[in-house]
Amino acid sequence: MVAGRLLAERQSRHRMKHPLLPADYEDPRLALVEVTAAWETEGTSGAVLVEDGEVTGYLLGAPKPSAVWGANVWVEQAGQAVRDPEMMRDLYAVAAAKWVAGGRTAQYVLVPDEVELVDAWFRLGFGAQHAHAVRPVPVEPIAMPDGLIVRRAERGDIAVLAELDLVLPRHQALAPVFSAGEVPTLEEALADWEESIDDRDYATFVAERNGQVIGCSIGCSIEKSSAHSRLAQPDNAGFLAYAAVLPEARGNGAGRALGDSVLNWAADIGYESVVTDWRVTNLLSSRAWPRLGFVQTFHRMHRMIGY
Template identity: 40%
Template sequence: MHIEIVPFSDTHLEEAAALLALRHQGDHVLEPALPERFTQAAAARAAVEAIWRKPDATGVVAMYEGRMIGYLIGVPRINQVWGRSVWVYLAGHAVNRTYGSEVYRDLYAALSPSWVALGCYAHYALIPASDQPALDAWFALSFGKEQAHGIRETADASSLAPPVDPSLEIRRAELADLEASLELDEIIPRHQSRAPVYAPYWFEEYAPFGDKEAIRQESIEIFQDENAKFWLALRNGRIVGYQLYMPASPHFDKIDNLMVPEQCSYLAIAATREEEQGRGVGRALTAHGLAKAQTDGYTHCITDWRVTNLLSSRFWPRQGFRPVAYRLSRRLDERIAWSHEKPSPSPWLS
């Protein structure tokens, strides 16, 4: 089968939307909690176009016998947190499954040289968790799972059978709890700096995420936000864990989020002191948070976790969260910038 790869343009939006809608129809059958609107061409087109209109977005299309059978759009994201990276969002790719997911490898081979020429050696792609052939194609491009995005229904606490611990108090945080709660903020970055996650930890400076005063001010805003539910777990008056629930946004950076249904809560952060882990603190907070979310009118809750974080990658599925997408990542060896006969970017754009 001879596939022709051509640059993505505005003329491809309609066909790309049709492919995305078709893919999402299959995803929605397997996970009915996903938003149904993206099974329709109009919503799918808006999602693709939002990606395509991002600054410096680049894309390619796979054509076979005059028909589009796949497309891929990458968006550069260059900042202190992610470095020089390119992202492929859920609406930024789709292939006609009749022709196989191997098409993804041809698309990536054609598009990624422009990313390398930009100096972006960190590549990320969000792939539906139910699409194993697509995952296999990206794995064969040396991508690996980095982050899981999960969803579940909200529910009353009794249906979740939380542990009964009379010494544990669950209540909403107040501004007076600010300083004590900030003591727990470094639990997650410290834990994820260790094996087997090995995520960078910036110690006291924690530069990419702002200085401590900025973090403190952001916490104050969360405490004062009526829509943000910050639940504390206390034992003998001491904060031993917390969870933050917020309304899930159907958009991220003006990009449609294909994972967020209507009336959805977002479990944004959860932390438990190390000495309290395994004692039911997380389960009690989750049961309480999901029950309160249901009372507030939310039907679903989403969250995400590092798959290399052994604690979270085992805990959240046990709490009923079903993976709906994986963030895959690949980091190229930066020596490719100078290890060729010709200086970059010539080898990549020839």
């Protein structure tokens, strides 16, 4: 129960800065459910901090079975809470000894947007890798720029949508992101769109300039995203799941218009906020989405041991 109280306290502090995050987990009983789930994840290990006979912090990490992430360990949303952020460094020193001894040298941690806690992880050798962010829906519809048409995608757009599916992973394979994520083949993307174009759970928009489709964006319910669940999932929220513009068409406002289209859609649906995420080394998205009003709520930080 103590760990649940610690996590509930963390969520309360977090919501003072980011009130769109869910209030439910300020209840220690619900927070304890999340700590318990983290503890029961296969392969979990960690450390607890005991001061004067009282538990005042904990850290839990578990591996993910993915070749992309390397021999890894992840500290997820409910995997850490501590009253004194500086003491997270002591918790990590104990937990990481076992992780590294087990060969878990690729380490990832999802850190709530608390300045002192982020700084503690920074001083443990972790750097920013990925941003999670949220913003309220617009009060009034956002107008599209002149010369650009943004509309819902149609079956006749499948060929260009498949091309656009490859744009983001190809871009993120380049400097300065250097992502190791797999780039699908055009044939795979075509097959996926043939199957999913009529899926009403997703709102797909395309941007046209001079009669040519140059970009797309996708909106859906936040429940479709496993990365934005539980403590990181605002109530009644939409999700900006994807956006890409052909390289030769960038710089004319299409990316912003596509993001705004998802915001307008979310407001029309009746959502109260919209969530998105991005690689912080992606220079395009890390500048575009904050300009649309997205405010970072969680920092995914990363350290590779031994280099």
